[in-house]
Structures are given as C-alpha cells and as structure tokens.
Amino acid sequence: MSNADQNSNYISGKTGDWEIVIGLEIHAQVLSSSKLFSGASTEFGKDPNHNVSLVDAAMPGMLPVINQTCIKQAIKSGIALNAEINKYSVFDRKNYFYADLPQGYQISQYKYPIVGEGSLKITDTNGEDKVIGIERIHLEQDAGKSLHDQHPSKSFIDLNRTGVALMEIVSKPDLRSPEEAASYVKKIRTVLRYIETCDGNMEQGSLRADCNVSVRKPNGDLGTRCEIKNLNSIKFISQAIQYEAERQVEILENGGVIDQETRLFDTSTGETRSMRSKEDAHDYRYFPDPDLLPLELSDSQISEIRSDMPELPDQLVERLISEYGITKYDANVIAEEKEYVQYYEDSAKNRDGKLVVNWMTSELFGLLKKNNIQFNQNPISPNYLNELVELIENKTISGKIAKDVFEIIFATSKSPKMIVKEKGLEQVTDDGAIEVFVDQVINENKDKVKEYLSGKDKLFGFFVGQVMKVSQGKANPGLVNKILKLKLK
Amino acid sequence: MSNLLQFSISEALSLLEKKEFSTKELVETYINAIEKTKDLNMYLTKCFDQALEQAKVSDQNYLNGNQRFLEGIPLGVKDMFCTKGIETTASSKILKKFIPTYESTVTHNLWKEGAINLGKLSCDEFAMGSSNETAAKGEVINPWNFEEKRTPGGSSGGSAAAVAAKAALAATGTDTGGSIRQPAAFCGVVGLKPTYGRCSRWGIVAFASSLDQAGPITRNVSDAALMLQVISGYDPKDSTSSNKDVPNFYNDLGKSIKGIKIGIPEEYNSDGISSDILNAKDMTINFLKENGAEIIPVKLPLTKYSLPVYYIVAPAEASSNLARYDGVRYGARIDGNSLDEMYENTRNLGFGDEVKRRIMIGTYVLSSGYYDAYYLKAQKVRRLIKNEFTEIFKQVDYLVTPTTPTTAFKLGSTQDLLTMYLNDVFTVPASLAGIPGISLPIKLDKNKLPVGIQILGKDFDEQGLLNVAKVIESCASFKDTPNGAAS
Amino acid sequence: MSNNSKIDLDILKKLGKLSRIPIDETGSNKLMEDLNEILGFIEQLNEVDTESVDPLSSVTGHNLPIREDVVDDGNKNNDVLENAPEKNSGYFVVPKVIE
Ligand SMILES: [Mg+2]
C-alpha cells in the first residue's frame, strides 16, 4: 500500500493530518427461541410485557438458568471469527440502576468471557484485504425498552427484550476510517447470518454497535476516546464516526482536550452529543453472579461444534473463484448473503459462471432495485436464469434479445424457452436468411454503400445496425458481420 | 382439645391416621393458640380461612386412606418465602402489599405433601439481623420469660418463637449466617441448616445468594428429619441446587453412634461465653462418650476470620440482590420528580437502617479500587475456611460446638453493632463452607433460658447429623416449656 | 471517628448515589461511624496470607446446569404487572427518563 493511499483515510486539519482510530463493540442478538436465562420467547414485536417471565421481571426469589443454545451460538460465532474458545468462563453481575433493567444488574461476562482473541478479514478503503483483531466475545442479557413519547411526564417500560441473549463482540482499535468500520460491521453481519447465530436485522435492533472513536497524529500516541452508543445502521455508524472524528480534530486544533465520555448520535442532525443522563459516579461493581456457577466446556463439546460448522464467507469466496472462475470482486458480492450464494450456485449449474454472475449482479440486482423488490421476493427462479444463459450459450438468442426476455420473465414469471418460442425470438443463424436481410439493406441505402466503398469505413457499423433492425434483432451478429463484409467488397 | 398442641409432627400424623382427632380440630387448635400468643408479635399474615379449607381436604384424604406425607400438619412460614396469593414482605416496608403470583419451591413441596399454611412469620428485615429487631412490624418476643421481653434471635425469630410458643407445629426458616440455628437455640427448639444446595432457593427472597439456605425449625429431631425430607431435592429452576439423592431421613434415624469421631474445636470458646453454655457443651460431650463416640479435640484456627469474611461477602451480594427493590414493578413506591428521585425516595423510606448499612458496606467492598482488598480477599479466605473444614472432616466425622456465645438477651439491650454481629460467631463458619449444621436445646441456664448445642457435618451428611442429634436429644431429655407458650 | 477511617463524607455520598440511598446530613455521621467500625473489623483479614489462593465464589460442587432452548414461560402479562405501583396499557410506568 502506498503512502498516498493511506493518507486518503486521514482528516486534514489546520495543523496537518489526523488519523482516526476506531474500535467497535457490536451487540448481536443471539438466535434462540428462548431467553438467555429464562424460558420466555425472544419473538420480536409482541404486545408490551408479553414475552416476560417472572425471572425477566426480577420478581423476588427468581433465579437464572442458562440456555444451552445461547452457549452453543457464542462458541459457533467464536469459531467463525477464528477465536479462541475459553473452556472456563464466568457470569458476572454488572450493577447499575435503570428503568428497563429490572434486576438492578445485567448478567454479563467480565474477567472471563466465553470467547477470547480472534480476527476478521475485511476489505479496506482501497479494496484490499485487512485483518481486524477481535478482542473477545461475551454473552450477556439485553435490557428492556423505555418509551419516552407516550406521556408528557412519564416513561413507559416494556420488558419483552429484557434477558434476550446478546453476544458483545469487541474489536481491537484496528479500524482507521468510517468506511472500514462499515465494512467491518457488514462482514460481521454476513458471518453471523451465515452461521445462523444472529439474524443481523439492524432495524429491529438485532445488531447494533457502540463506536469508540479517537484521533491522533499519524502513528502518534492514542488520543482520548469517546464512545458513541447504540448505532443501529451501517450508514449511521459511518456518519457518526465521521462527525465525531471531525469534532475531536476541531477541539484539539483549537487547543482543547477531549473528555472521555459517552455520546449519542442524533440521526436527524447527523451530530453526536454528550449523554445528559451520564452518571458522574459510574462504577459497575462487577462480581461473579452467585446464582450461577462458572461455565466449563470440554474439548469434545467444542470440537463437536467445530466439526459441524458451515462454510464461512472467506472459504466460500475462495471456492467460488476456483470453481466458477469468477473475479474476487464478484465472489465477494455473491458471498455477502447466503441466499445469493444459493441462488448463484443453482443458476450456474452447467453454465458459464462468469456469464451467470454478470446476469445476476447487473441485470437481476438492477431490476430488483428499480422495482424495489426484496431478493427473497425475486420472481426469477434460478432455473429460469440457468435456462436463459443456456439459450445465450447455445446461440438460440443474442445477448440483446436475452435482456428483453429477462424483463418478460420478471413481469410474467414465464420460462425463458416458452417466451422465446411464443415470441419467435430465436436467433437467425441461417446464411441464406441473413443474406436476404443484407441485400434489402444494401438496396435501400445505395448512396451510403457508395460512400462506404469510397473509403468511409466507419459506416460499416451503420449497416450492421440496419441489418439487426430489419431482422428485429434476431440475426446472429457474427454472421451479419461476415456476410456484410463479403457483399460490400 | 388444647392438649393437641403437645404432639410432635410424627405423633400427630399417627394420631390423625388413627382418627383420634381430625385435621380440622388440629388446625383450629393452632388457630386458637396463635390468637392466644398474639402479644409475642410472631405472625405478620394469618391464613386461617385457607388453612381451614385445606383441613377439609386433609380430612377427606385421611377418610379415603390416601393421606400424603405431611397431611394436615399446620406450619408457619418465614416471610422470606414467596407464597402465592399471600402477602410476602421479608419484614420490609419496601415489599408492603407485595402479593406473589407464585409459590416458592420449598413451600410448594410442603403443601404438595399435605402440610397446611397457618400464616407468615416475622423475621429481621430481609433476614439481616440476629435479634428480630430490624423487622418492619416490630420485634418478636421470645416466649421464654416473655415478661422480660427477650429476643427470639434472628433472623428466623418469628419461626423459632412460634414453634416454641406452640403457635405452629413446625416452621420454615432460612439461614444465611446462622439465622435458623441461632434463633432455634434462643427459643429452645431444633433448627437445621441443610447443606448449601440441598433445598431450592427458588421463590425465597434473596439476601446473600451464595449463603442462603432454607431449613426446618421443629420441636424435635425426628420432626426436623420429616420436614427436611419434604423440602429437599433438586430444582431445575435453581442452578445452585444439588441433584444428590435425598435419603429417607426419618426412617433411617436412630442408628448407633458407636465408634464415630466427634471433634471439639477449641476455637469455639470466645471469652464472654457463659459457664452455662460451657456446661451444656460438657454435658453433650458426656452424652456422646456414653454412647460410644470418640471425642477428639481439634483446631480450626481460621474460625476467627469467618465473621469478617461474612461481613464482606453477605453485604456485597445483598447490595446487588436488593437493587431490584426500586419501586417500578412491585412493592412500595414513593414518587419523585425524576426516576432517580423516585428510586431514592422509595429506597430511603422502604429500607430500615440495618439494611441500608449492609447495602452501603456491600457497595463499598465491590467498588472499584476496593474490590481486591475486600471482596476478593474475603473470597480467598473463604476458600481457606472451606479447606480447613474439608481437612478436619478427614480426621473426625462431626464437630460439636455451642450454637451461640450467649443465651437470649433482652430486646433493645445491644446497642453496639459488632456485639450484635458476634451473635453469629459460631454459626457463620458452616455457612461460609456450605456444610450442614443443626442446633438443639440441651438445658436451661440460670435465667431459665434455653441453651443450644450445634453439630456440624460433612457436605450432604444431614442424615448423620440427625442421628447424632437424636442421641444427644434423648440423653438431654429437654422437656421444659416456655411460659409464653399457648396451652 | 478514628483517624484511620476509610469512609469519609465524599465516599459516603458516592455510595449513596451508587445504591440510590440518599445520604441526609443529619444521619450521615452516625452512618459513617458505623460503616468505619465494620470496616475496621473486617480488616482483620489482612492478617491472613492468601498468596496463591484462588477466590471461592460458590461452594457448590456440581457443574453449571444447562436448560434446553424451549419456550416454556412468559405470556403472563397479568402476573408480571399484578403488583406494579403504576401501569398503563400493559406497560410499567415511571417518571420520565431523560437520556
Ligand atoms: Mg459498551
């Protein structure tokens, strides 16, 4: 990587360049049927306080019992992030008062998390691979929800989300730009969705990030960081980091100092602000939860999960490149979502993989976007795309006609073969038939023929176009070329 | 009919079966006794109507010959146990009018076996205390020399007093640092703290989770065995409960103690200990010798650090366990202009002084900068204490000690905090180690107050503990009745 | 109050803030004395050598029991809200929270 490339991440200020240093804490909701320590459902969108057990509501005398699936999901996620799985971990209480924290503490993991150090490969600002360190993953309880807009002087509390299992994935401060941060979150999301440990649904809050941002002179000492809490979209993550970094640069360049603090991102203004409720006396008093025992895992438990791991995005990209001969860029696009992969591999069966990937990423994605349709509502089945590409490959139709056919499939869900047959769109590959078209064009454009023969070579394209037009696009372009060349001598 | 009060659980069960009297008669007798002893201030909530309804069911079961294990036995329940549809306050203002929609596992097991709930018994607020003086509704009066207004002990003071005063045939208690054994000793009844994990903690208002354990308070050792059998067992809802088999404690009572080794720790001899208590200990040693046990003096030098460890660990856990009392979901709420103001108003007026002190200490020992010096240090010493017991139980089978350094003192007489805390000096070590302990009365002291002796055993050896206790009980033949008891 | 007292008014106020128990000026001296007396007592532990001793947080001998991932609880709004001092439309209600 050249210096010039690296500098593109820097913020240039009055006093020179500033480097942004970012670490992320991602809270990913674990996919499980019931909560981390209770048998209440994790289902989203229920009536207030419906998915709440007496344990979640912290009624007197209630006790936590841990959910097997949540443990397994954390281990799976750790393996997917190349991380060490800790055979000994401890659940601690993090003590603080909040309206939607019924116990008065959150059960979390502090000194001994279930997953230790790992790493994740992302694509950096220059499109190159970069490895981001993972510090740890721990399991913890989610809090409830406070609604502040229901009443002028009251807040309403819904505990449905209370006690749902979260994985907190803590990165090392290895990220250097808002784009890298976005790329990292996307990649985490992709990985977790692949291995089905988190649905990654950011709008519903299943995946959200706390961003630790500081700035420094390139390669200088780390600056004081601020934590921006609870960002639930990739766009907001980039915006918030950019704003926050610029804010810090401005303060520093004007001789100020950064207060280490927790900040909120205002999505309407695009600015971050200090939390008003920030406590002057934050002291979580972590200690091992005496209602639980340390979690001890055996080698066989871990290796069983390891041997059962699905293919991971990075492995898949390698395979797509070697198996289908597509570019790394295309492989990455396909690998982004599991459903893309499934679709691609189905439609590329026995076909030219490059052709299929082009059709999928440009035509299909384009049409879906234009019509505002989700991928899982896609009206073109993989079989149809396969068939369409087959028709191109065996020269039944030209690429140009194929685009029309594609739009017809999209609109009617009819099979490509049927459309081609019904509309008589088969390519004309018969020399005699094409000669007829060529003769017609030559007869109708005598003056242009004269110009061409006197040396205006550029007109050749015009004749090709005319022949295609006369043939309603069905003439095989190669043959048209060949015959035109012969006749125009 | 009031002579029905004299029977123990095992006697009552066999007489009920023989139809000598009905459950209804038994329950009515106890209701009457509760009314007669109301000046002792033992019951916070009375459940007479339900009790009489239950008596009908029990009588029907006896009639049909399908009576359950404790069919028709009228019990009192410490107010730390959540009881469905019945106010449960832990003797605190902050839980005023809290009516659980659920039943604790321990009490559920009792009702499932046909026992009948007479009502909820007073205790120290959140079980924090050794004299019952921290109860929101005022202290319970010990039925022994009741006119002198002595403490029943604590925290299960209401339970021990009610059993002694014959206002319940037996009662449930909870023991965190001695809260079953110490009041049992002060009231002249039997109190058993099982091994940590033997009984489920589910549905018991938590004080210090790593120490809290439910247990029975009864008139004699056999009744303790009967009660323990019903309340013990694995509960999938309590991660700390043990899945060890529950023996048939009652049927296996009465084994000879010939040849067993009894350790007498020399450290359980604090300076202020009265000659009456030392005498009770010597009597007990003689009973054991007469029955063929081998007496071995032993040393447990870390004993003296038990109380300091306890006064770090218990308040630390309590400070966190009591955070849920915030006025949001249940209990008392004192409003304020902001959420924090509401929290502070509620907790300020809802908690008593002792509870606040312990929350403060607990918060301090966990706070950053002090955690290692206090909490972590205490956990380390706790391990050493546990190890010391493990080692000693390689040499001896049981330990015998006084239960308390003094007999029941006068209410209001102890102004000094540390003097009050010293009440638990002999009971706390077993709590820290999680081992079982039982206290039973041996004699009366010069003030005509009962003196208790404590037996400690290995993890999950309640059976052996009960056997030794049974031998001592029959030798001591303690038959006195307090003058404050119903008759 | 003795010279080596650990908890002064500042710390006491911080503890009050953390535990949501307000410290009133009149009672604070007595409380501070009590707390320092307890601290003085528990500091005996410094006499014990705990070098290379593992802390003990549970005396339980078994492993952490683990639950199957099944939904067998919840769906009891009435029980959950039964004792609430203030509720509205199925929510618990508290004084307005400002973030
Ligand atoms: Mg965070």
Ligand SMILES: [Zn+2]
């Ligand atoms: Zn977290």
